[in-house]
Amino acid sequence: IAELIARPGDRVLATGGGAVLRERNRELLHNGATVLYLRSTPEDIFRRLRHDTTRPLLQVRDPLARLRELHQQRDPLYRRCAHYVLESARPSVHALVNMALMQLELAGLLDPGRVAATVGAEPL
Structure with missing residues (x-):
């Protein structure tokens, strides 16, 4: 993230969901870029991903419960990192x-x- 943010020019950087777990990443993103958090509910994410078998974190008995856990953990981190929060439920x-x-x-x-x-x- 530090390397990408340091490069000159405009770009869109879409981080993986776990990128915000590291405090250093949150600092780099918040201080070195304009961060838009495209926020969805766990239920909306589940509807989009329920047939996706390529996401290791969701290959569990109850993927919706797992999404709720991840959201509870990560949503506050995304909010701290973001400059803008856009609700992305259904558009x-x-x-x-x-x-x-x-x-x-x-x-x-x-x-x-x-x-x-x-x-x-x-x-x-």
Whole structure:
């Protein structure tokens, strides 16, 4: 994370769920980047991932209970690290991207003209 944040230029860094468990990672992210926490409930995550067999932490007898445990542990850490929290329960990817862009634009972190050109020109 330190290496990626130190690189010049704009980028989107999507960390793994456990990245916030390390205090150093939270400090690096909060102090070196603009952090958007795309927050979902354990139930929403379960609906999206219930058939996913590639996530080792969810290969347990009760994946929903495991998601609730992880959420209870990690949600406060994400909130401390984040500059903005976006509820991502049900919007489409397009709507969620627009919510994130709007939040960053309102904060003065994005030029609206540049964002429209970038969104149309490159995949997010």
